[in-house]
Amino acid sequence: MVGLVALLVVLGILGLVAIVGIGIYNGLVGSRNQVDNAWAQIDVQLKRRHDLIPNLVETAKGYMKHERETFESITKARSAAMGAKSVSEIAKSESQLADALSKFMLVVENYPELKANQNFLALQEELTSTENKIAFARQNYNDQVLFYNNKIQMFPSNIVAGMFVFTKRDFFQVETALEREAPKVNFS
Amino acid sequence: MWELIRTNKRNSVLLMALMAMVLLALGAVIGMATVGPQGGLFGLGIAAMVWLGLTVVSLSSGDQILLAASGAKRVTHDVHPQLFNVVEEMKIAAGLPVMPKIYIINDPAPNAFATGRSPQSASIAVTAGLLARLNRDELQGVIAHEMSHILHRDILYVTLAGIMLGSVVLLSQVFMRGMFYGSMGSRRRYSSDSRGGSQAQVVLVVIAVAAAILAPIMAQLLYFALSRRREYLADAGGARLTRYPEGLASALEKIAADPSPQLAAANAVTAPMFFANPFKKRGQKGLSDWTSTHPPISERIRILRSMSQGVSYKDYANAYASVTRGKSIMPAAALADEAVQIRGTQAEPAKEPPPPKQIHDVGDIMRKVNGFSFLTCGCGLKLKIPPKFPSDTVRCPRCSRTLPIHS
Numbered sequence A: 001m002v003g004l005v006a007l008l009v010v011l012g013i014l015g016l017v018a019i020v021g022i023g024i025y026n027g028l029v030g031s032r033n034q035v036d037n038a039w040a041q042i043d044v045q046l047k048r049r050h051d052l053i054p055n056l057v058e059t060a061k062g063y064m065k066h067e068r069e070t071f072e073s074i075t076k077a078r079s080a081a082m083g084a085k086s087v088s089e090i091a092k093s094e095s096q097l098a099d100a101l102s103k104f105m106l107v108v109e110n111y112p113e114l115k116a117n118q119n120f121l122a123l124q125e126e127l128t129s130t131e132n133k134i135a136f137a138r139q140n141y142n143d144q145v146l147f148y149n150n151k152i153q154m155f156p157s158n159i160v161a162g163m164f165v166f167t168k169r170d171f172f173q174v175e176t177a178l179e180r181e182a183p184k185v186n187f188s
Numbered sequence B: 001m002w003e004l005i006r007t008n009k010r011n012s013v014l015l016m017a018l019m020a021m022v023l024l025a026l027g028a029v030i031g032m033a034t035v036g037p038q039g040g041l042f043g044l045g046i047a048a049m050v051w052l053g054l055t056v057v058s059l060s061s062g063d064q065i066l067l068a069a070s071g072a073k074r075v076t077h078d079v080h081p082q083l084f085n086v087v088e089e090m091k092i093a094a095g096l097p098v099m100p101k102i103y104i105i106n107d108p109a110p111n112a113f114a115t116g117r118s119p120q121s122a123s124i125a126v127t128a129g130l131l132a133r134l135n136r137d138e139l140q141g142v143i144a145h146e147m148s149h150i151l152h153r154d155i156l157y158v159t160l161a162g163i164m165l166g167s168v169v170l171l172s173q174v175f176m177r178g179m180f181y182g183s184m185g186s187r188r189r190y191s192s193d194s195r196g197g198s199q200a201q202v203v204l205v206v207i208a209v210a211a212a213i214l215a216p217i218m219a220q221l222l223y224f225a226l227s228r229r230r231e232y233l234a235d236a237g238g239a240r241l242t243r244y245p246e247g248l249a250s251a252l253e254k255i256a257a258d259p260s261p262q263l264a265a266a267n268a269v270t271a272p273m274f275f276a277n278p279f280k281k282r283g284q285k286g287l288s289d290w291t292s293t294h295p296p297i298s299e300r301i302r303i304l305r306s307m308s309q310g311v312s313y314k315d316y317a318n319a320y321a322s323v324t325r326g327k328s329i330m331p332a333a334a335l336a337d338e339a340v341q342i343r344g345t346q347a348e349p350a351k352e353p354p355p356p357k358q359i360h361d362v363g364d365i366m367r368k369v370n371g372f373s374f375l376t377c378g379c380g381l382k383l384k385i386p387p388k389f390p391s392d393t394v395r396c397p398r399c400s401r402t403l404p405i406h407s
Helices: A003-059 A068-084 A088-109 A113-115 A120-153 A157-163 B002-033 B038-070 B081-094 B128-133 B136-151 B154-182 B188-195 B200-244 B246-254 B297-305 B313-324 B355-369
Strands: B072-074 B101-103 B112-115 B124-128 B372-377 B382-385 B393-395 B403-405
Touching: A003 A068, A003 A088, A003 A120, A068 A088, A088 A120, A088 B101, A113 A120, A120 A157, A120 B081, A157 B112, A157 B246, B002 B154, B002 B200, B038 B112, B038 B154, B072 B154, B081 B101, B081 B136, B081 B200, B101 B128, B101 B355, B112 B136, B112 B154, B124 B136, B124 B403, B128 B136, B128 B355, B128 B403, B136 B154, B154 B200, B154 B372, B154 B393, B200 B297, B246 B297, B297 B382, B355 B372
Parallel strands: B101 B124
Antiparallel strands: B072 B101, B112 B124, B372 B382, B393 B403
């Protein structure tokens, strides 16, 4: 009789541990998927930037006759970014594209007629927003990675994470020093 | 962040449990006063039924009622691309699964609110006045604040608490009116007949009257406490989402300085849903902190401006403590040590329009919402064409040129 009760108690505890473990496991899988999804979101926004560029160039070309180099560098950076395969390649070419676009936006300041064009203004808003969306998608990715990594390292979810080999993810970091540094202003 | 939401949830549940107790106790006391000592359970049942009924209605269609009551119109990307883009940016930053529905309210007072039961079915509404006055960064701050409300599920709590407040007010009103009319007629005879214990009955009635007066006040104070706390949290969340507290701070500053009359479509129960307190009073400084749905705007601005180290929840809590000297808004245990940097200003495509133009902007935004199209004539005159304009062409009233309308 006593043995039976002891057996039942042990079984009950084991069952409880299993249920908690399943809950933790599902939570881990959920947040790992969140990380993957956040990463995919960055790609969605990058693709949107690629799609936007031909329209932008087409609209601006008529007004900016003397800026062939600017357009060429944008178009080249775009095709390089679209052809990039590996993660480091993508990061490098995308930051070059972002660089080319921000230079273009500076040049636009010299063309008041272009800045009065409704069509161009709409495209400019889309481009600004897309740049923001890329930044926010990266930010969200890092937030999700932080949450996931915390979960993997903290007790008690670290036990389950260790059993089923959940590995730490890396944060997204801007590769080039160019994007990290604030633009230098020269007052001399 | 998630721990914070969980702790906050616990606090809100506690506050709501207190409100529920106020509601049920009121019901019981009223029941005992009107029916007799054994009527306590009966009154309790009535109170619970009123509460449940209101809860079901507002959970199933509360957001639709609120949006319809404020005259909000659903808009698409074409109507106001910037608003749409900013909401999408914040949706991405918050990692929300679906895009919230976007509404514009025809009102010159700058304000905004979010509604909806869950992050999956949320709506964000902004007034035309807000769109006309804020620049991109400020609009982003406001939207981020609303997005935090959605993310923290504040709307659900505020709605539930609002319903409880409504039930308490309803019950005590009905009782007081019943007392007033009842005391003139046959009520006294009934109670003295019951068991000769009229002494006890009178005491009970006095208690019930006191309860009917006090309960709404108590419920309201609890409601305000819940709402204020959540405003601070939404500010903290908004700063964290944009990584740019200055945008939110300067939006608050513009709203505080705005001379427009108060929002037409706001009342005591919907007030906590808005970005800034829709009831602006001249002596707002004199208003006690206890009796307001929103923290004082100046304090919200000062907290945001003093976040110089970073924009995590912890930084907000520190800023809060330094501005209000001591009080704590968030449980320290819930604050993860994370380093969240402030970013610089984002590229601003268009400069702010000069002030005189802004009143026109409110009208133009609303015309766009209502399906007007715009034409610019060669002479520089801007024509506003209403939807379903009968003709294909229009003559410019200034230079009599004939312009084609492409719909």
